[in-house]
Amino acid sequence: MHPQKLSRKVKSIITNEEKYDEMLLSAISPWEFSKLLENGRIGISCDPEKWIHEALDMYKLRLVPLYPVLAYRSTILPQPFHDDPADQIIVTTAREENATILTKDKRILNYSHVKSLW
Numbered sequence: 001m002h003p004q005k006l007s008r009k010v011k012s013i014i015t016n017e018e019k020y021d022e023m024l025l026s027a028i029s030p031w032e033f034s035k036l037l038e039n040g041r042i043g044i045s046c047d048p049e050k051w052i053h054e055a056l057d058m059y060k061l062r063l064v065p066l067y068p069v070l071a072y073r074s075t076i077l078p079q080p081f082h083d084d085p086a087d088q089i090i091v092t093t094a095r096e097e098n099a100t101i102l103t104k105d106k107r108i109l110n111y112s113h114v115k116s117l118w
Contacts, residue, residue, distance in 0.1 A: 007118045010102050017060060025056075026093040027066040028086045064093050078113045 074092040
């Protein structure tokens with residue numbers, strides 16, 4: 001992982017717990033992380049399962065489950081939005097939770113139906 005690649009704004013938010021009540025993590029995000037590892041697009045220097053467990057223990061972090069209605073709503077997002085299922089679930093999760101997505105993904109940043117920043 002490369003924390004130095006975070007934007008100044010995002011780094012400022014996630015390193016100052018006073019700036020947020022809680023940090024949400026979509027249930028699909030650990031799967032996406034695992035797929036990036038599997039495909040060699042990212043690497044970590046420790047055991048991935050240990051890293052995941054430690055990451056999920058982060059102070060003020062709440063894992064948002066993928067419940068059936070959320071799964072359905074991810075398929076009926078206001079258009080235009082692209083067809084990546086994981087991004088659809090992340091966007092739907094943020095919309096349901098009234099949360100801001102921290103991402104550098106331009107497709108999400110340009111989507112007017114969800115709050116996002118980088």
